[in-house]
Amino acid sequence: GAVVSQHPSWVICKSGTSVKIECRSLDFQATTMFWYRQFPKQSLMLMATSNEGSKATYEQGVEKDKFLINHASLTLSTLTVTSAHPEDSSFYICSASQGMGQPQHFGDGTRLSIL
Amino acid sequence: GENVEQHPSTLSVQEGDSAVIKCTYSDSASNYFPWYKQELGKRPQLIIDIRSNVGEKKDQRIAVTLNKTAKHFSLHITETQPEDSAVYFCAALGGGTYKYIFGTGTRLKVLA
Numbered sequence: 001g002a003v004v005s006q007h008p009s010w011v012i013c014k015s016g017t018s019v020k021i022e023c024r025s026l027d028f029q030a031t032t033m034f035w036y037r038q039f040p041k042q043s044l045m046l047m048a049t050s051n052e053g054s055k056a057t058y059e060q061g062v063e064k065d066k067f068l069i070n071h072a073s074l075t076l077s078t079l080t081v082t083s084a085h086p087e088d089s090s091f092y093i094c095s096a097s098q099g100m101g102q103p104q105h106f107g108d109g110t111r112l113s114i115l
Numbered sequence: 116g117e118n119v120e121q122h123p124s125t126l127s128v129q130e131g132d133s134a135v136i137k138c139t140y141s142d143s144a145s146n147y148f149p150w151y152k153q154e155l156g157k158r159p160q161l162i163i164d165i166r167s168n169v170g171e172k173k174d175q176r177i178a179v180t181l182n183k184t185a186k187h188f189s190l191h192i193t194e195t196q197p198e199d200s201a202v203y204f205c206a207a208l209g210g211g212t213y214k215y216i217f218g219t220g221t222r223l224k225v226l227a
Contacts, residue, residue: 032213043204043217044159093158100213101147106158 006107023094121218
């Protein structure tokens, strides 16, 4: 149980392209979903928290116009990296939780490479 | 805000030995402490967790202990195997919040 699917797993694209990443909870309803960014050999850095049907809450320093998050249903959240540049290259991971105080379950991550 | 410190950053042990990773948190309202294992290029996987009303929890070769007074919790892996090699992250969840605060990670190498 508690499976989270994330797609795509790998994206390589040109600078200026917008990239959408999907995160789905397959066997549970996710009240809250989270988007993290992870640089090599570093910890997970929370970018934003999203609750179904409401606007995402972004962490300090994360540009909300750059990283668009939509949480349209209890099983789907999307992260769109708009006009991506090489410095946006990273490993992006989503997680989903059934509620406050409940464990977060992670997707497989998306490796984004911007040329 | 909450801060979580994790030590050591790297740990090498011989196969069969025990490994201990320690984390310290700052927010006394934190009430949930999960541990995740992350292999290279893969998702973090929840391996064990503990809530603040419990002092110790064990699952086969893995155990977690929590000292609320000192605000620290530890992961113990016994009889380590090469497949235990990975990066381990602790996290703390504050009361009344959804957000985890992660530790900086420990790279564990189990030498065969």
